[in-house]
Amino acid sequence: MPKNLFPLDSSKKFTEQEKIGHNRWHPDIPAQVTVKPGDTFRVDCREWFDGHIKNDDSAEDIATAPLHTVHTLSGPFRIEGAKPGDLLIVDIVDVGPIPQEEGPLAGQGWGYTGIFAKKNGGSFLTDQFPDAYKAVWDFQGGTCTSRHVPGVKFTGIVHPGLMGTAPSAELLKKWNKREGDLIATDPNRVPALALPPEPNGAVLGSLGGEEFDRVASEGARTAPPRENGGNQDIKNLTKGTRVFYPVFVDGANFSVGDLHFSQGDGEITFCGGIEMGGFIDLHVDVIPGGMEKYGVKENAIFMPGNTPPQHSQWLSFSGTSVTLDGEQRYLDSHLAYQRACLHAIEYLSTFGWSKEQAYLLLGAAPIEGRFSGVVDIPNACATVYLPLDIFDIDIRPTAGDVPTIDPGIGAPKFEVK
Numbered sequence: 001m002p003k004n005l006f007p008l009d010s011s012k013k014f015t016e017q018e019k020i021g022h023n024r025w026h027p028d029i030p031a032q033v034t035v036k037p038g039d040t041f042r043v044d045c046r047e048w049f050d051g052h053i054k055n056d057d058s059a060e061d062i063a064t065a066p067l068h069t070v071h072t073l074s075g076p077f078r079i080e081g082a083k084p085g086d087l088l089i090v091d092i093v094d095v096g097p098i099p100q101e102e103g104p105l106a107g108q109g110w111g112y113t114g115i116f117a118k119k120n121g122g123s124f125l126t127d128q129f130p131d132a133y134k135a136v137w138d139f140q141g142g143t144c145t146s147r148h149v150p151g152v153k154f155t156g157i158v159h160p161g162l163m164g165t166a167p168s169a170e171l172l173k174k175w176n177k178r179e180g181d182l183i184a185t186d187p188n189r190v191p192a193l194a195l196p197p198e199p200n201g202a203v204l205g206s207l208g209g210e211e212f213d214r215v216a217s218e219g220a221r222t223a224p225p226r227e228n229g230g231n232q233d234i235k236n237l238t239k240g241t242r243v244f245y246p247v248f249v250d251g252a253n254f255s256v257g258d259l260h261f262s263q264g265d266g267e268i269t270f271c272g273g274i275e276m277g278g279f280i281d282l283h284v285d286v287i288p289g290g291m292e293k294y295g296v297k298e299n300a301i302f303m304p305g306n307t308p309p310q311h312s313q314w315l316s317f318s319g320t321s322v323t324l325d326g327e328q329r330y331l332d333s334h335l336a337y338q339r340a341c342l343h344a345i346e347y348l349s350t351f352g353w354s355k356e357q358a359y360l361l362l363g364a365a366p367i368e369g370r371f372s373g374v375v376d377i378p379n380a381c382a383t384v385y386l387p388l389d390i391f392d393i394d395i396r397p398t399a400g401d402v403p404t405i406d407p408g409i410g411a412p413k414f415e416v417k
Contacts, residue, residue, distance in 0.1 A: 008044035024219030031078035063132035068201035075255030087290025093281035107277030114271035122191030151405035161258035164229035240305030265369030272363030311387035336382035
């Protein structure tokens with residue numbers, strides 16, 4: 001086993017650990033660990049809400065989830081010799097839940113999926129599902145099941161939702177301006193258009209005093225993906241993946257977190273993967289001058305891992321860029337994917353699942369989402385593929401009777417007033 005360079009004690013809060021990570025992006029957050037190109041090492045990662053979400057049958061914790069505290073990132077890791085303009089190579093050697101532990105922390109044999117309330121972050125389908133819902137998933141080996149979404153079982157494609165390098169001061173300033181300009185167009189929108197810097201709840205490693213206050217007031221929130229990688233939530237970044245990250249500061253200052261046991265394309269419930277704490281084994285290297293050499297100026301590129309599960313049969317649903325009210329939009333791929341997901345949810349509800357259960361399933365299971373047509377004016381076409389072998393019943397359309405499942409206790413709900 002590689003040496004664990006960032007160990008975490010499951011019985012302690014994120015801010016009480018031997019090494020304290022961070023939950024903002026800023027070039028002046030000090031590195032916690034230094035590694036060399038060619039090193040392989042283990043990193044423990046905390047579940048993104050640091051234990052706020054419980055293994056119970058209530059969704060009140062989802063409704064009150066403290067967005068100002070996420071994500072709990074392990075790092076930064078300084079890579080010796082890395083310079084701005086280089087490409088940082090990150091290989092995912094292994095990744096999984098918290099090893100050999102059972103307990104109250106997500107990753108200790110279980111994880112969760114949540115539909116966020118519209119008044120607390122919202123989701124991809126927030127207008128149709130404005131309240132908070134939760135599903136707890138139990139892990140058995142590489143598979144998972146849920147008492148809140150019965151009738152399905154699938155193998156997790158375990159992956160980190162978030163990996164990235166630190167921004168330069170110039171890049172951070174660019175992020176804050178463009179996102180602030182967006183917020184200014186509709187400052188009272190619910191959910192918000194973007195999340196501005198928020199000192200309250202900031203965790204900044206070993207920083208203290210006036211320097212902490214300055215960085216906390218400037219640090220970018222970790223919710224969106226950006227030029228440094230960040231919260232991309234790509235379900236295929238699993239064991240065997242190689243990622244090439246642009247380097248913007250000396251040492252790269254790489255960080256990782258937000259592990260998922262599984263996820264559907266798009267993480268459509270926002271808290272959409274099966275969230276958990278766990279471990280990740282990484283190997284790092286550097287391509288000097290790689291950004292200019294390969295034209296990688298403002299994005300990470302990756303080679304996905306070739307790991308199971310591999311599904312062979314799918315049922316696919318399509319959507320176009322027409323609103324639920326019948327308004328035509330021009331090549332709106334985002335809307336088209338929403339409509340495809342809604343069609344899948346409506347279809348699954350005919351078998352006995354509630355629409356909320358179906359929505360939680362699409363966020364957690366390894367569905368495939370695709371932009372299938374983006375040139376045929378005025379309608380973009382998006383599709384969502386459901387793997388058939390995850391279901392206990394045959395969900396294909398037939399001339400016979402429609403099979404039904406017992407929806408069990410259902411998905412816990414909490415209505416936000």
